Amino acid sequence: MLAKAHAHFDSGAFFAELATLVSYPTVSDAPEGRVAIQAYLDEVLTSRLEALGCEVETYPNPDPAGGPFLVGTRVEAPELPTLLCYGHADVVGEAGRWSDGLDPWTLTADGDRWYGRGTADNKGQHLVNLTALRLLLAEQGALGFNLKFLFETGEETGSPGLTEFAEAHRDVLRADVLIASDGPRLDAATPTLFLGARGSVRITLDADLRPDAYHSGNWGGILRNPATTLAGAIASLVDGHGRVQVPELLPSGLPDSVRAALGGVVVANTPGDPALDDGWGDPRLTAAERLYGWNTLEVLALGAGDVDRPVNAIPGRARAVLQLRYVAGTDVGGVADAVAKRLAAQGFPMVGVTVDGSFEASRTPVDDPWVRWAKSTLDAVADRPVALLPSFGGGLPNHVFTDVLGLATLWLPHSYPGCLQHAPDEHLLASVAREGLVLATALFHALGERR
Known part of the structure; x- marks a missing residue:
């Protein structure tokens, strides 16, 4: 199964599919982007969810400032666990000029870097997960779990209406666990699992x-x-x-479980990262604690x-x-x-x-059983230790899943801090996406075996 994930990526099929996704200028804060977003839902995501055997429905946003929601649902058996996945179809607008030879809506490879708007945030990431699910289904004929996939279209403008939508559609989104991909890894070289967001x-x-x-x-x-x-x-x-x-x-303090999880975590460990400044921030805390726990x-x-x-x-x-x-x-x-x-x-x-x-802070407890399961599964597949971060440094609508839907949240990011998301020359690292496809396939496969 994992060899097939490698083979699929190496065949060029993933690159070609991502090129299609990037070509849709789904900017959520521009009127013309709304047209592209609807086309992306109808022409890209719906067909891929239906290929997974999902029934697909589009829902209006209760907030007029936000765009529609798309939900795909595949039920294999009521007694099986239900997985909720999440992604966002929208991207940020252009705030600056891209380098010569690069266009935000054309996927361009330059060595390990694949340039294009949305490659890292979030089209490349949700394509990894859709592809992993598709490979698993093709290999086994079944997933071994029920699947729900939620796409929103306004994450880049603060996820308007998402909380209200989740509150009004708890039954539609009811699940046992969330596995999703957004944000960056700890660094390009380190597979990462994070549990929430500041x-x-x-x-x-x-x-x-x-x-x-x-x-x-x-x-x-x-x-x-x-x-x-x-x-x-x-x-x-x-x-x-x-x-x-x-x-x-x-905060009132740093929980022992958070301190333990962050022990040994090294930040700014990728070539080209800025050097950390000595004497900046709370001297009682490590750099990882200041960034992810404070x-x-x-x-x-x-x-x-x-x-x-x-x-x-x-x-x-x-x-x-x-x-x-x-x-x-x-x-x-x-x-x-x-x-x-x-x-x-x-x-x-x-x-x-x-x-x-904007986004509210939330995180799944480090000692949650779902966390232990996911960490052990990923550690068994990765060729180096998987970093476990209680929260990642930026913002995500994680609270919708923890606080509204009551789910454990497992975020498996397929990007890295230097991806230039929201800036000119946004890119995905092919090596990270390739490894991410293997990790996601392994995690979904293990979920189908979990009883």
Whole structure:
């Protein structure tokens, strides 16, 4: 079975199929992308799910800001376990020019790199899983489990409507476990299983002190400078060494199970990765613990005046956008109040605070039986240890599956941190996809044998 997975990939069939998927410009935040998304559902995904023996249905999104959902269902026997898979059909829009000879909608191979929008996020990843299921079915004539495959079309815009859809269609999505692929591995060389995702909260700080700018020579020293004020306000939340200063923005602690899972995990281990900065972040934690098991507060944007053409004037307004990346167990309901109180206590009540969230943090417990099963299965197939991450660093709608549907979540990513997702020259590593196809095939095969 695993040899056939290798043979299928090496035949060029996977590349040719992925080229078809990449050719659909399924950008979810553009009107023309909505047309491509519907075509992708109808012409690409429906036929592939039907080839797996699934009954396929398209559902409208309860949120008008979101696109439709597609669900394929194959029932082999009621007593068998039911697997829920997930993928997203949409991609991000173009924010920059691709390198010469590369086009986002044309799959292009250059050595180990296969370039094209969606190769890593998420078309290449869900194609790996669809292909593994197809190989298993062709070999055995049956999967050995029931299958449900959910595709959403708005993950890149925050998954609007997904939570409401799952709540309203619990029976449609009822399953025993989620196995899905998105996000990156620990690094290109390390097969990885992760169990959830950090959440994120965006915090906007606004020091809007006056409508006009005033000459710095005539008014400097007697008018409050909003840029200086904002710099001080930020430093009272996160210091100049990346250490969060507000206890309410941190988790209560690092669980022993998470610490144990992250023991020995090395981050930024791929050639070309940036060098880690000594002295940045909480010194009590390892780099892996800071990235996968803790909260961080980052400044995403900071502005006042015109830095490219500064004038001799005190600006009237300064703004900054910060992001709290947080792990499961953090109470983020009071973030706005905690930040405002901290700023007032530090002498910055004039700085306005606005908070909005996106994905919620969630994770499956490290000691869950499904986790032990998946880890042992993958370890038996991979030729090197499989990294187990309690959470991956970015955001995914994992909470929909853990908190709404009550499932254990097993994420087997087929990409790596340097894939340039959301940027020009996004690419999939052929070596990672090839190995991913073998790992996914083995995991699905083991599920069919699990009773």
